[in-house]
Amino acid sequence: MEKRKNFKKICFFCLGILCLFAKNKVTLASEKQSGLTLDVARRYYSVSTIKEYIDIIHQNKGTFLQLHLSDDENYALESKLLGQTTKHAIRTKNGAYLNVQTNRKFLSYKQIEELESYAKKKQVHLIPEIDTPAHAKAILQLVKNKYGEKKRESLRQAYTVNQIDYIKKENVLFIQSLYQEVVKQFPKSPYFHMGGDEFVAVDANNQQYIHYVNQMAKWAKKNKKILRLWNDGLLKEEIKQLNHSVEVTYWSYDGDKQNPKEVRQLRKERASLPDLLKNKIKVLNYNSYYLYLVPSKRTLPNYSSKQSLNFFKENWQLQDWDGADSTYQENNIASSHYLIGSSISIWSEESSPLSEEKIVQGTKPYINQYFQLVTSKD
Template identity: 25%
Template sequence: MHVVPLPRHLSPAGQGVLELGGSPRVAVPSGRLLGLGRIVAALLGGSAQVGGEAEVTLTLGAGDGEEYELVVTAEGATVTAGSAEGLFRGATTVAQLVTEDRTVPCVRAGDGPALAWRGLSLDVARRFFTVEQVKRVIDLLALYKFNVLHLHLTDSQAWRLRISAWPRLTGPESYTHDDYREIVAYAAERFVTVVPEIDMPGHVLAAVRAYPELGGEDEPAHPLVPFLDPRAEVTWRFVADVLGEVAVLTPGPYLHIGGDEAFGMPHELYAAFVTRALGLARAAGKRVVGWQEVSRSGALTSADLAQCWVGDGDAFDPEAARKTAPPQYHPLIDLAAAAFEQAPHDVPGAVAAGAAVLASPSRVLYLDRRYAEPSVLEEQNERRERVGFASYRPMTSREYFGWRPGELVEIPAGARLAGVEAAIWCETVGDFDDLAFLLLPRLAGIAEKAWTDRATTWEDYRERVRTHTARWERLGWGGYYRSADLFT
C-alpha cells in the first residue's frame, strides 16, 4: 500500500481486491458534486455519475474539513467525509492505491491532516510557466494533498500579472486576468487555494524600470536594489491599484505582500511602507502574509501570517560571497549582510505580535538546493551541477526527509504554527524539466511531513514513494530526478 502521505490509519480489510476495469464509475450523491466526480474520475480513468452502482462511491457523512474515511471491498470503494474537500482527499488515496493491473487492495483508512496550511511557493517571476504548466503543478499538489499554491508573481526580473492602470509592468510572458482566473479556478476545483504574492517594497527593479517615479527622488544604495518610496504619493496610487485589483481577482482569503530583502532601504521608510501596505491589504478584505522581515514594521496583528524563511545554517556569509562575486557587486553584499544581521529577531517579533508563523526555512523547505547524491541516470549528473542554488550546501534526498514540523529550530517556542510551505526559486531553472528535476522526488516527502501527524521512517517512505514514478510521468513530470537514494 504505497500511499504518500501516509494516512493516519491504513490497514488491510480482508482478502481479495477491487477490480476497477478499464473505465471505473465514480458515483456522487448529488448533481451539485458532479464536477468533483468528474475530476476524481479523470484521476482513475473513468466516468462520473449521480448515484447508482459504481466502483467508487463518494458519500457525504459525518466529519469536518479534510477528514475522511475509506473502505475498499471487492464490491467497491467508498469514501465518506463531511465535505467535498474531504471526499477529494480520500479519492486521491484511492488513486494512489490503484495497482498496475487496475486493482485496489481491500483496506480501511481513517485520515486527516496534521497541519492546516500545506503549500508550495512557485517562482513564476524568474521563470515564466504557462497556464497549462501551472495546471500540471496543481495536479501534482492535489495528488499529494497540498492545499496552497503560492504564486510569486513579481520580482526584480519580471512582473507577471497584468495590472489595468499600469500596463508597462508586464511583457509578453505574463498572465492576463483571464489566465489568472483560469489558474485560480482549476486549483479551487482540486481544493488548492492560490495565494498571490506581490513582492514589495524591495525586489521591485522590474516595476521601477517600467515606472521610474515609483523609486522616488533619492538614488538607491545600488542600482539593482531600488525600493518603492513611501514618501512619493505615486507609490500609494500604485500599491492601492495593484493590491485592490489582485484582491478582486483572488477569491481566496490571503494576499502576500512580500516584504523580504529590501536592501539599503532605511528602517523608518521600510516600517512606514509595510505598515501602510498591510492596512491596504486588510482593507481589501484579505488576511495578509509576508516574509519574516515584515515583523520589523511593528505592525503585525494576530490576523496576519509571517513566513519564516532564513534557515539555520543558511545565514548569509558575506566573506564567502565576496570571494566569488565580481567587485561591482561587493556593495550589494554589504547591504545584504546588514539586512541579514536582523534576521534572528524577525520570527520572535512576529510571535510577540501574535501573528501566526508559516514555516519555510531554507534548510529543509527550499527546493532550489542541489542534490548531494548522484542520479542513476548518468546524463542527469551534469544537470545536478547546473540546476540549483550554488551557495547552498547540497543535501541528499534522505537528509531532506529528516525533519518534523514541530521540531524546527527556526520556529520559537510558543509560536502559532500555521503550517509549512516549500519554495522553489527559479534563478537556475531553464525549463519545465528543470522544475521537475528540483521538485521530485523531494516534494512528496514534504507532503508527508505536512499531512501525516506521526513520524515515519525514511526506509518505509522510500519503499512507498519509489513506486510513484509512473504517476509522475502520466502527469507530465518525466524530468524528475532519478535519485540514487531512492532508486538503487
C-alpha cells in the first residue's frame, strides 16, 4: 500500500473501515495470497513460457504459480519411480523431453530446478500439484509400463479407469513415495497440492477419503510442507474430521454440473466455502466462473476484450465464490481471516490449435485484471 503522511493515513484507514462494514467485504485483499494455476499436464509449456507467467505474477506482486503436473492425459514431470526419465526420452528441437512410450512431453529434473531458481529470484512460490485419487490415468499407464499390468490393477479402483484405490495401505504408501519424489524436486516451495477433484467416493459419507487426506497431511507435515487440495470431497457432515493444517482450494460448490437434480444434491451434501471458514479451515478462492480460463480459438479473444474485462472488474471480488449470481451464494463470510487468498487458472484441454505465445498474450490482460482486483479491493 502506498505510503502517505500520518494524517492522510489515518483518514484513509478510517474510511476503509467504514467501507468494510458498509459493503460487507473481506479484509485487506492485498494481504492475501494471489497466484496463477497453469495446466502443464494436458498441454506442454516450455520453460521460457512458464518463466513468462512467473514474470507476470511478479510484476503484479502475486505470490505463487501452481503447476498442474498430472491428469488423465499426461504426467508432465520426470520420474524415476514411474520410469519416465530423460535417459529414455527423445529431446525435441525446442528442448522438450518426449516419452517415446506415451508420446507425451515432460519437464526434466534440471528444468524444474531452473524454474525453481528463477521463481525464487522473482519471489514467487512454485507449487507442484499431483492429482489423486482421480485424474490418475497417466500415472496408472506409467505404472503399467514399468511394473506391469498386475501392479496397475492393484493400484486402480476396480470400477474406474482413472482412479487410485485410496483405501489400500500399500497404495497410499506408493502415492506417498511419488509425492516424496516430487517434493524433492521443489525444495523451495512451502506448499504441495495433492489434487482431490472429481473422484468417485467409495463410501456414502467420504470418511475413507478424509482418512486418506489426513494421512497425506501427516506426510506433508513430516516433510515440512503445507498440504492443499480441491474442495470436491469435503462434505458438510465430515469436515470437522479433516486435519485443519490442510488448505482448501475452492473451485466449485457443485462441480459445475449441468443436471439440476445433481446440482441440488451436491449443494446439499458438499461443504460451502463459508462452511469451511466457519470451521476454521483455511481456504483459497479459485471460483471457476470468474477465475477459470480455458483458451481455445473461440474463447481466447474474450480474455482481452473490453466487455469481458469490464464485466470481471465490476462483478468479482474475493468473497464471490459461487458462480455468476447470488441464487445460492452466501455473501456474508463470517471468518474472513481464514480466506487466505485466491488463484486464477489456465486449463489446457482445448488449447492445442494455439501457440504458447498466443496463449500468453491472449490471457495476459485478464490475468493482469485479476491481480489488480485482488490488490485494490480492500
